[in-house]
Amino acid sequence: MTDLFSKFDPLIEMRANLLSSGVTDPFGLVMEKVISPTVALCNGRETILLGTYNYMGMTFDPDVIQAGKDALDQFGSGTTGSRVLNGTYAGHKAVEEALKDFYGMDHAMVFSTGYQANLGIISTIAGKGDYIVLDIDSHASIWDGCKMGDAEVVPFKHNDIDAMEKRLKRIPEGAGKLVVLEGVYSMLGDIAPLKEMIAVAKAHGAMVLVDEAHSMGFIGPNGRGVAEEQGVLDEVDFVIGTFSKSVGTVGGFCVSNHPKFEIMRLVCRPYVFTASLPPSVVATATTSIRKLMHASNKRAHLWENSKTLHKGLRDAGFQLGTTEPQSAIISVIMPDLERGAAMWEALLHEGLYVNLARPPATPAGMTLLRCSLCAEHSAEQVQTIIGMFTRAGKATGIIGQEHTLSA
Amino acid sequence: MTDRNDIQDRVLEQIAPFNKKGVELSDATTFAGDLEWDSLTVMDFVAAIEDEFDIIISMNMQAEIETIGQLIDAVAKLIG
Secondary structure, eight states, rough: OGGGGGGHHHHHHHHHHHHTTTTOOOOOOOOOEETTEEEEEETTTTEOBBBBBTTTTGGGGGHHHHHHHHHHHHHOOOOSOOOOTOOOOOHHHHHHHHHHHHHHSSSSEEEHHHHHHHHHHHHHHHHHHEEEEEETOOHHHHHHHHHHHHHHEEEEEOOOOOHHHHHHHOOOOOOEEEEEESSTTTTTTTTTTTTHHHHHHHHHEEEEEOOTTTTTTTTSSSSHHHHHHHHHHGGGSEEEEESSSSSSSSOOEEEEOOTGGGGHHHHHHHHHOOOOHHHHHHHHHHHHHHHHTTTTHHHHHHHHHHHHHHHHHHHHHBBBSSSOOOOOOOEEEEEEEEHHHHHHHHHHEEEEEEOOTTTSGGGGGOEEEEOOOOSSSSSSHHHHHHHHHHHHHHHHHHSSOOOTTOO | OOHHHHHHHHHHHHHGGGTTTOOOOTTTTTTTTSOOOOEEEEHHHHHHHHHHHHHHOOHHHHOOOOBHHHHHHHHHHHOO
16 A cells, blocks of 8 residues: 555654754644733743734724624524525624725625635636636635636746746637735735736736735725735735734625626635634724724834834844845845754744745745734834844854844 | 748757756757756747747647747747
8 A cells, every 4th residue: 555645754853853953843833821912822932923914903803793783693603504504694784894894895795714815716716728828926715716616827037027928929819817926925925016016917908816815904195905005906816814913803805896707606625614713803894994994193103113124134134035124024044954943943033923934835945934014013013023033143143243233 | 931940949049058067958858857947948938939929829829838849849839
């Protein structure tokens, strides 16, 4: 018998090697208590959270929590059903109305996760014989949607407008074309030149889908994302988003102005063949989304946090994913997985949690310490974080002892 | 009409800059096994081949191409 698990041997060995060095398992952290959007208790230690994607800090908003409690009382703990059968409650329609208002679009469709939103929409609209042109650094849910739909998949170099155009030009005449882009790429925290890319896509007759998971609530005058910031939201055919970042709960969605969009509810399998979100979740999401429409002060503070952390880490001598802060993600590039894990652990001992990201999730085989800021991080917390990074960086040899503010 | 030898020459020319270890090349040489290319190298190389021949080699097609010989045949088919 061939052991079907033998294909995982290289990964099992890599993990064993890493853990044999005595380092804490970076993928086994447990939060014993969550005190606020920015602080939790990990291994008995009060820890600042800097890797949660909880950009707008809505998880402990009193209105959001009350809405969830009320829905639990009034509608029960779960729907036990598909959206197209017994799983659509008033709350599911209400959250779709909130999304339509938030984005100013005609249609909104809510999925049980963001992963399912990409999986469902992409695989359903781009089928056999159609072409999907996508950025090579796209999220796993986008790749999986491509594979499931059986379209011809044509990747291009990250954020490379010319490479994208060359591929669009070569697609056979008459074939259906979908260009898939992300507003913010979550590994390095860089944004896409959507204005230019969408213009090229449209010039070649492609429909455009933009995943704005990491920009919702924060980027753009109304928090609608990078496409809004660059003035091209009207040109986007499908916006994909999630409730598990700025909105502060779980779920995914697609908003669109396509006149035939509603048919997706009947043909999209990851929408049909799964249970809908619990009533408490859609109630918290609705309240959160409506509050995010009026959150410009929080957006401004989050930008300040992002700029301060970026400058502080750069001045301390760290190598960062972007030369300027472009989002609420600041990515710190580690020399390799071993030292990345050591640095991650040193930060945890300082009382700071960040995401350790490693291949294949990362571009170019990089090991990253990914920091995502929150609008609820105080200016003092950001300074504390910079101090923790500097001490841990020196202790692990990631940055030199000689680095000063002028380095 | 482009014959197979001509395509082969042009393909080998595109492989050269990516053949860092100087592996000896034949129709049977595999990209993953013999040349030890990772996914990023494959992407850059596919882009170079696409530009050289003005074609698209989708990921679906790439999945069927393991050797240099298979690539030459695939290119020949694509440029008709």
